[in-house]
Amino acid sequence: MTRAQLVDIARRGVAHYRAGTVDQESGIHEVPVANYHDADRWQLEMDHIFGRLPLMVAFSAELRGAGAYKAMDVAGMPVLLSRGDGGAVRAFVNMCSHRGAIVVADGLGTARRHACPYHSWTYDSHGDLVGIRDAATFGDVDKSCNGLTSLPVAERAGLVWVTLRPAGSIDIDAHLCGYGEMLTHLDFENCHVVGRQTVEGPGWKVAYDGYLDYYHLPVLHRESFGPDMSSEALFDSWGPHQRVTAPDRHFAELAELPEDEWTIERLIGGVWTIFPHVSIAAFDAGGKMYMVSQLFPGDAAGESYTIQNFLHTRPPDDEQAELVAERMAFLERVVRDEDYYTGKRIERTVRTGAKSVFMFGRNEGGGQRFHRWVDAVLATDDADLAELFGSGVESLR
Ligand SMILES: [Fe+2]
Incomplete structure (x- = not known):
C-alpha cells in the first residue's frame, strides 16, 4: 500500500527528471521577518507548537x-x-x-x-x-x-x-496524517544507535528552514558536499510532514530500470522531515547511516540546539566505528560552520528592521508549507487542533 505511494512519488520524480522540470508552487510566499524574532510570537510557538504537539x-x-x-x-x-x-x-x-x-x-x-x-x-x-x-x-x-x-x-x-x-x-496516527507508514520504510526499528552530538544553532525556524531547502546546497555548501548536489527540489507532504527529493542522478538511475526493480531502498532517498522539529537524511558509513536531527528551541527566539542522532543499519564494529566517527565530525562541521554559522548571522539581520518580509520561491514549497503550518497551528484552539491535522491538510498544500 505505502510502497505504491513511494512508486507514485518516484514516477513524478522521473517525469520531472526527463522533462527537466521541478515542482512549482502557485507563487512566492512571504513570511514577515518579525515572525523570526518577536518575543511574544516566540512564546506562542513554545506554548502552541512545542507545548502541545507530539x-x-x-x-x-x-x-x-x-x-x-x-x-x-x-x-x-x-x-x-x-x-x-x-x-x-x-x-x-x-x-x-x-x-x-x-x-x-x-x-x-x-x-x-x-x-x-x-x-x-x-x-x-x-x-x-x-x-x-x-x-x-x-x-x-x-x-x-x-x-x-x-x-x-x-x-x-x-x-x-x-x-x-x-x-x-496523544493521537499519533492523526498527527502523522499517514506519514507514520512511510517512516516504517526507513526501518528505524532494526537500526542501531551509533552516535549522538549536539550543535548550538540560531532560532528554531531559521534552523528548520535550512533542512527543507535544497536551493542553498551548491552555494552555501560549495566547500563541503554542495558541488555534487542539485539545488532543485521535489516536495511531498503528509499533513505538515514533508519529504524532499531532487530530480537528479537518483531519478536518472530509476529511469533506466523497470518499475519492478524499484526496490524500497531505491525509493526512500532524500530528506524526511517530521513537523515541527526533526529532519532525517541518509549517508554512507560502511553501510547506510541515518542522521536524525532533533531541533529544540533554546531560551529565546534567536537560539536553538540540535541533537544529531546517528543510526546505522548494521550492528557496530571497529571498522564501522571509524567511518561513523569520520562522518559525524564532517556533519557537525557542515551544520555548525556552514548552516548554523549563516543562520546565526541571519539572527543579527532580522533585528535590523531593514526588511519586512522574507521570500520563499516557487521551488521552495517546503519552507512555504512549513510556515503556513506554523501559522495555522498558532491560530488554532486546542479543540480544533485534531480537525486541522485531519481535514485541514489539503488547504495548506
Ligand atoms: Fe545546509
Whole structure:
C-alpha cells in the first residue's frame, strides 16, 4: 500500500527528471521577518507548537528491553522515558514528588529502580513510587498516588513521541496524517544507535528552514558536499510532514530500470522531515547511516540546539566505528560552520528592521508549507487542533 505511494512519488520524480522540470508552487510566499524574532510570537510557538504537539524524542533502539530508560530535557521540560515490564514505553515528568528534584540524570541506561539524588525516594520503571527513605519518621504518604507524573507517549516506526502536557492525550496516527507508514520504510526499528552530538544553532525556524531547502546546497555548501548536489527540489507532504527529493542522478538511475526493480531502498532517498522539529537524511558509513536531527528551541527566539542522532543499519564494529566517527565530525562541521554559522548571522539581520518580509520561491514549497503550518497551528484552539491535522491538510498544500 505505502510502497505504491513511494512508486507514485518516484514516477513524478522521473517525469520531472526527463522533462527537466521541478515542482512549482502557485507563487512566492512571504513570511514577515518579525515572525523570526518577536518575543511574544516566540512564546506562542513554545506554548502552541512545542507545548502541545507530539515531539519525536527517542528511538525504539534506545529503549530495548524492560527497564531501559532515557532522560533528557525536551523544550525546557525534564522528561524520563522508560520501557516497562509489559514492553510499553512510558513517559514522565522527571520530577520527584517529594520536593521536585530531577530524579534521573540526563542519559540512557537500564534500571529497575530510580532513586532521587536529593533524599532517595525511589521509583520503578512504571513511574510508581516504591520507596520512601526513613518512611517511619517521614509521616504518612499514600505511595499509590505519588508516582512520577505521566506524559502522553506513543511509539511508531521505531520512533517515540511525547507531548509535554501531563493531562493531555496523544493521537499519533492523526498527527502523522499517514506519514507514520512511510517512516516504517526507513526501518528505524532494526537500526542501531551509533552516535549522538549536539550543535548550538540560531532560532528554531531559521534552523528548520535550512533542512527543507535544497536551493542553498551548491552555494552555501560549495566547500563541503554542495558541488555534487542539485539545488532543485521535489516536495511531498503528509499533513505538515514533508519529504524532499531532487530530480537528479537518483531519478536518472530509476529511469533506466523497470518499475519492478524499484526496490524500497531505491525509493526512500532524500530528506524526511517530521513537523515541527526533526529532519532525517541518509549517508554512507560502511553501510547506510541515518542522521536524525532533533531541533529544540533554546531560551529565546534567536537560539536553538540540535541533537544529531546517528543510526546505522548494521550492528557496530571497529571498522564501522571509524567511518561513523569520520562522518559525524564532517556533519557537525557542515551544520555548525556552514548552516548554523549563516543562520546565526541571519539572527543579527532580522533585528535590523531593514526588511519586512522574507521570500520563499516557487521551488521552495517546503519552507512555504512549513510556515503556513506554523501559522495555522498558532491560530488554532486546542479543540480544533485534531480537525486541522485531519481535514485541514489539503488547504495548506
Ligand atoms: Fe545546509
